[in-house]
Amino acid sequence: MQVAKESPGTPTSPPLDQSLPRWLRPAWRTVAAVWRPARPYAFAAWRPVQRYGEYVLAAATVVTVLAAVWMAFKYAPTDALQGDVQRIEYFHVALAWIAFLAFFVVFLASVAYLWRRDERWDWIARAAAEVGTVFTTLVLITGSLWGHIIWGTWWAWDARLTTTLILWFIYVGYLLLRSYTGRSESGARAAAVLGIIGFVDVPIDYLSVTWWRTLHPSYQVPLGQTAQAPASVVSTLLVAVLAFTLLFTFLMLLVYRMQRAQSVAQRLRARVELE
Amino acid sequence: MMNDTRAFWQQTFAIIWKDLRCELRARQVWVSMAMFAVLVLVVFNFAFDLRVDNVAAVGPGALWIAFVFASMLGLGRTMAAEQEHGSLDRLLLCPVDRKALYLAKLLGNLIFIGVVEVIAVPVFAAIYSLPILTGMIVPIVLLGTLGVAAVGTLFSAVAANTRAREVLLPLLVFPLIVPVVIGAVKASQALVSPVPNDPPWIGLLIAFDVIFLSISAITFPYVIEE
Numbered sequence: 001m002q003v004a005k006e007s008p009g010t011p012t013s014p015p016l017d018q019s020l021p022r023w024l025r026p027a028w029r030t031v032a033a034v035w036r037p038a039r040p041y042a043f044a045a046w047r048p049v050q051r052y053g054e055y056v057l058a059a060a061t062v063v064t065v066l067a068a069v070w071m072a073f074k075y076a077p078t079d080a081l082q083g084d085v086q087r088i089e090y091f092h093v094a095l096a097w098i099a100f101l102a103f104f105v106v107f108l109a110s111v112a113y114l115w116r117r118d119e120r121w122d123w124i125a126r127a128a129a130e131v132g133t134v135f136t137t138l139v140l141i142t143g144s145l146w147g148h149i150i151w152g153t154w155w156a157w158d159a160r161l162t163t164t165l166i167l168w169f170i171y172v173g174y175l176l177l178r179s180y181t182g183r184s185e186s187g188a189r190a191a192a193v194l195g196i197i198g199f200v201d202v203p204i205d206y207l208s209v210t211w212w213r214t215l216h217p218s219y220q221v222p223l224g225q226t227a228q229a230p231a232s233v234v235s236t237l238l239v240a241v242l243a244f245t246l247l248f249t250f251l252m253l254l255v256y257r258m259q260r261a262q263s264v265a266q267r268l269r270a271r272v273e274l275e
Numbered sequence: 276m277m278n279d280t281r282a283f284w285q286q287t288f289a290i291i292w293k294d295l296r297c298e299l300r301a302r303q304v305w306v307s308m309a310m311f312a313v314l315v316l317v318v319f320n321f322a323f324d325l326r327v328d329n330v331a332a333v334g335p336g337a338l339w340i341a342f343v344f345a346s347m348l349g350l351g352r353t354m355a356a357e358q359e360h361g362s363l364d365r366l367l368l369c370p371v372d373r374k375a376l377y378l379a380k381l382l383g384n385l386i387f388i389g390v391v392e393v394i395a396v397p398v399f400a401a402i403y404s405l406p407i408l409t410g411m412i413v414p415i416v417l418l419g420t421l422g423v424a425a426v427g428t429l430f431s432a433v434a435a436n437t438r439a440r441e442v443l444l445p446l447l448v449f450p451l452i453v454p455v456v457i458g459a460v461k462a463s464q465a466l467v468s469p470v471p472n473d474p475p476w477i478g479l480l481i482a483f484d485v486i487f488l489s490i491s492a493i494t495f496p497y498v499i500e501e
Contacts, residue, residue, distance in 0.1 A: 200486065
């Protein structure tokens with residue numbers, strides 16, 4: 001009786017694999033995995049993404065960030081009114097966009113966590129909150145620098161600035177809450193509640209602050225993103241937004257992984273202490 | 276269905292009555308909250324060097340700062356006291372609807388803060404000599420307090436579970452209630468010196484109260500679940 005070389009459970013690689021040149025094989029394996037997943041219910045395409053996706057993402061981030069820096073300083077024209085100072089807009093606006101995206105992610109992940117009770121959603125929420133808080137801090141700093149030169153003041157209580165500042169306070173509170181409650185399930189639930197309420201609060205906040213300031217003179221800011229903005233300005237802004245989106249995704253991935261590692265480590269420690 | 280509703284309100288009032296009796300016997304919170312609110316009003320008087328020409332601009336803000344600070348004292352106590360005596364676990368073991376628990380704690384907090392406000396508003400009107408004691412002050416104070424208490428009750432339960440509850444509660448609640456503070460201060464200011472074309476501040480307060488009452492009531496069970 002002949003003993004089978006492979007146990008019946010392991011998926012056999014397609015015969016074509018062996019006949020292909022060595023450098024083409026990973027690509028073929030990816031295609032084959034998507035085409036014929038070994039386990040039909042686990043989407044097999046994830047495996048190569050998990051393995052190489054990070055490097056692709058890192059490379060794409062480096063390339064687009066460098067491109068955005070080059071475009072902001074060399075490619076985009078100098079603003080007629082503000083001069084070179086206006087170039088900070090490309091970073092400021094892109095950062096602001098990602099900061100709001102981050103808190104939307106926190107909101108969605110918090111809802112998903114309370115609904116599904118899967119701790120991975122909690123890690124996502126926490127990762128997005130951490131990176132989002134850093135980005136919001138940078139938004140406030142770049143805006144303050146820009147305002148110092150253009151408006152002649154470091155800070156103005158206009159609706160957008162005030163709302164961003166309050167948003168920052170809410171999410172610093174979120175991170176404080178997380179550090180006070182530690183890595184507990186009740187802490188994760190409380191943080192998810194804050195993640196939801198904090199996000200719902202932002203539009204009401206914006207409305208109230210706008211009303212609050214309607215009777216006061218508002219600053220006229222030539223933002224350079226009116227309809228007449230030249231195509232080079234718009235494309236630079238788009239590349240900057242893309243660059244920061246990729247950077248945000250990459251940082252989130254790293255923080256997510258750290259969250260997972262810390263959770264696993266804590267669980268192991270608890271088990272060792274029990275035994 | 277009818278019985279469910281009756282049981283819900285019975286549970287709610289039983290918890291409120293328990294908290295009220297505790298407070299009436301111990302008198303820990305009410306006296307200190309009221310003293311604190313009045314003290315804040317007095318300190319503001321020195322801090323801004325109030326005179327006839329600037330009191331109308333600063334006064335309503337001082338009143339609401341006093342209310343919000345005093346509320347934090349009371350809000351922090353309600354859940355922390357339960358936690359310290361270990362009675363929260365027993366309360367959760369009872370077949371009580373979690374929403375009834377939230378509503379009871381919220382109404383209890385409203386009564387606590389309301390008593391303080393009944394004392395503080397006349398004192399404010401007297402020492403700031405502002406014509407604020409009109410009929411309109413009642414809905415403004417009520418709506419503003421409801422907004423603060425709706426968020427505050429939820430986060431007092433969150434903070435009670437942590438090590439640093441006294442510090443954490445205002446850090447979490449203050450940024451969230453900014454719309455309430457703006458709305459309430461502006462509405463009170465309109466009583467003292469009416470502004471033409473004022474935005475509908477009362478409407479903002481109502482909208483905030485409705486939204487945050489519903490979200491807090493929905494999410495409260497997640498916070499206290501063990």
